[in-house]
Amino acid sequence: MIEIESARVSFSLGAGEEHVVLKNLSLSVKEGQTVSIIGSNGAGKSTLLNAIAGTVPLRAGIICIDGVDCTRQAEWERARYVGRVRQNPLAGTAGAMTILDNLALASRKGPRRLKIATPPVIARRMAEEVAQLGMGLESRLHENVSRLSGGQRQALTLLMAVISKPAVLLLDEHTAALDPANAEKVSALTKRFIQEFGLTALIVTHDMSRALSEADRIVMMHDGEIIADLSGEEKTSMTVAGLVDLFRKARGRDYAEDRDLLR
Amino acid sequence: MIEGILVEGLIYGILALGVFISFRILDFPDLTVEGSFPAGAAGGAMTALVLGPKFGTGGSPLLVACILCAGLIAGGLAGFATAEIYHRLKVHPLLAGIITMTGFYSINLRILGGKPNLPLIAGNPLLDTVRSLLNGMLSPEFSLLAASMLAVLVLFGILDFFFHTEVGIAMGALGDNENSVIQAGINPVRLRTLGIILANALAGLAGAIAASYQGFADVNFGQGVVASGLATVMLGELVIRSQYIGVQLARVFIGSILFKALMYAARSWGYLAGITPNDLRLITALLIIGSIALSKVGRKSS
Ligand SMILES: Nc1ncnc2c1ncn2[C@@H]1O[C@H](COP(=O)(O)OP(=O)(O)OP(=O)(O)O)[C@@H](O)[C@H]1O
Ligand SMILES: [Mg+2]
Numbered sequence: 001m002i003e004i005e006s007a008r009v010s011f012s013l014g015a016g017e018e019h020v021v022l023k024n025l026s027l028s029v030k031e032g033q034t035v036s037i038i039g040s041n042g043a044g045k046s047t048l049l050n051a052i053a054g055t056v057p058l059r060a061g062i063i064c065i066d067g068v069d070c071t072r073q074a075e076w077e078r079a080r081y082v083g084r085v086r087q088n089p090l091a092g093t094a095g096a097m098t099i100l101d102n103l104a105l106a107s108r109k110g111p112r113r114l115k116i117a118t119p120p121v122i123a124r125r126m127a128e129e130v131a132q133l134g135m136g137l138e139s140r141l142h143e144n145v146s147r148l149s150g151g152q153r154q155a156l157t158l159l160m161a162v163i164s165k166p167a168v169l170l171l172d173e174h175t176a177a178l179d180p181a182n183a184e185k186v187s188a189l190t191k192r193f194i195q196e197f198g199l200t201a202l203i204v205t206h207d208m209s210r211a212l213s214e215a216d217r218i219v220m221m222h223d224g225e226i227i228a229d230l231s232g233e234e235k236t237s238m239t240v241a242g243l244v245d246l247f248r249k250a251r252g253r254d255y256a257e258d259r260d261l262l263r
Numbered sequence: 264m265i266e267g268i269l270v271e272g273l274i275y276g277i278l279a280l281g282v283f284i285s286f287r288i289l290d291f292p293d294l295t296v297e298g299s300f301p302a303g304a305a306g307g308a309m310t311a312l313v314l315g316p317k318f319g320t321g322g323s324p325l326l327v328a329c330i331l332c333a334g335l336i337a338g339g340l341a342g343f344a345t346a347e348i349y350h351r352l353k354v355h356p357l358l359a360g361i362i363t364m365t366g367f368y369s370i371n372l373r374i375l376g377g378k379p380n381l382p383l384i385a386g387n388p389l390l391d392t393v394r395s396l397l398n399g400m401l402s403p404e405f406s407l408l409a410a411s412m413l414a415v416l417v418l419f420g421i422l423d424f425f426f427h428t429e430v431g432i433a434m435g436a437l438g439d440n441e442n443s444v445i446q447a448g449i450n451p452v453r454l455r456t457l458g459i460i461l462a463n464a465l466a467g468l469a470g471a472i473a474a475s476y477q478g479f480a481d482v483n484f485g486q487g488v489v490a491s492g493l494a495t496v497m498l499g500e501l502v503i504r505s506q507y508i509g510v511q512l513a514r515v516f517i518g519s520i521l522f523k524a525l526m527y528a529a530r531s532w533g534y535l536a537g538i539t540p541n542d543l544r545l546i547t548a549l550l551i552i553g554s555i556a557l558s559k560v561g562r563k564s565s
Pocket of ligand 1: 021039040041044048
């Protein structure tokens with residue numbers, strides 16, 4: 001469960017000027033809900049996920065995860081409730097370490113102990129986990145992650161993000177860098193993990209049809225604000241064309257404002 | 264001569280282990296060793312001087328432990344200083360190291376009682392203990408070699424274990440991709456601080472042993488040790504390629520012995536090519552350049 005209240009994020013442009021990227025944004029996501037976040041480039045989608053994960057600080061507002069106010073927590077503290085996959089397949093894994101070491105690192109959140117990290121029991125468990133990906137990685141546990149393909153590496157990152165069953169899963173265009181076949185595979189895995197573990201998920205995507213088919217709810221962002229929030233009946237009856245229409249309307253408002261400025 | 268090269272190679276290999284941990288595992292280019300190595304030497308020598316009379320002549324394992332601990336602590340403190348400067352002031356690692364190294368020059372002078380050089384004339388507990396323990400079994404030179412081999416083996420065992428633990432794996436991941444550590448809910452600042460302390464504690468330990476081996480501690484002991492440590496690490500990487508941490512740790516010592524042998528050769532026979540002891544630093548620099556160039560060529564062809 002995520003509750004965001006009047007979150008404001010801005011970046012300083014120097015000389016006292018601020019570029020406001022999230023404008024008093026409020027959003028509440030119920031436990032087990034899958035939300036697709038769509039919107040044009042620069043709308044603030046990634047910034048919203050960054051704000052939830054703690055990568056960027058809020059200037060104002062509150063963020064609660066599972067009822068805990070984590071607005072002031074550092075990114076590594078929030079990671080206890082948050083699993084994350086970014087667009088870049090290199091971002092989530094340590095390439096110079098083995099698949100097994102990466103999985104062992106991700107399998108538990110929090111401080112580490114002076115205990116052997118990958119005894120045979122753990123190695124067997126991780127082999128079972130990675131076998132779920134259906135990519136044959138279970139026989140390559142002792143290979144370095146840098147030797148995996150982008151698709152394999154992103155699938156591994158996804159597994160690492162969900163293996164500890166976090167309260168919230170944040171996915172930011174996590175299939176955008178993959179070829180269509182791999183993107184399909186990783187999407188299917190994503191769907192399966194979310195269902196199997198009953199995860200609460202926020203998925204940023206530019207793929208409208210996927211957004212419609214995979215999520216319980218669609219949130220459209222524009223210019224740091226939520227301009228549409230569709231769920232239930234509204235979402236079920238929505239079409240790709242309908243979404244594009246909504247986009248146009250939002251953009252049209254921009255053009256109108258531009259015209260105001262030029263006058 | 265060959266024992267000398269081996270013993271020196273093993274002792275300075277401990278220093279190079281520190282360089283390996285900061286530069287390679289943590290990906291933190293740390294110059295602090297130029298301060299932590301002499302700090303360990305000064306701490307160890309001062310401990311020998313102050314505690315030595317209480318234990319009498321002939322050495323004692325307990326006193327040796329105290330000397331080694333003094334080296335570890337002195338070096339570790341220097342590492343802690345660098346980690347704090349780096350994390351709190353958010354400066355470049357190189358600058359953090361330069362600040363610590365500069366400050367520790369004065370601190371080391373203070374540890375040495377205001378003098379730049381402290382000879383261990385009154386007694387050299389570390390060597391005395393080694394000799395008295397192995398007395399009669401081995402010649403003095405070989406007893407030193409046996410003792411340093413034993414010390415290195417123990418250290419290797421501890422570090423090899425450490426880098427297979429959860430903490431050690433996380434440390435490796437930190438240098439590789441900090442984000443993967445953050446995602447695991449680990450405080451990267453604490454972990455990096457621990458790593459920098461570990462690296463410099465090893466340098467300090469090497470300093471304490473080196474001071475005993477040379478028979479004196481000197482405030483200028485640290486000059487050039489980053490470069491020689493790096494050359495050592497790179498030589499090792501050049502001769503043995505491996506992704507296994509155990510092999511990576513062991514090859515630091517192989518690199519160190521090779522480096523000492525090369526330096527010995529340059530000192531002994533270099534005059535044939537017009538090389539004087541003044542040129543050793545230049546040779547070290549060229550070695551680093553050569554190792555980097557060769558490793559690039561090797562990577563392309565493989
Ligand atoms: N670290 C930063 N410093 C300054 N400006 C930033 C920073 N991060 C994001 N921005 C700005 O915030 C705005 C929103 O960026 P964001 O990455 O959230 O967009 P997005 O919706 O994810 O777009 P895309 O679809 O292209 O990924 C952009 O105008 C961007 O320039
Ligand atoms: Mg984005």
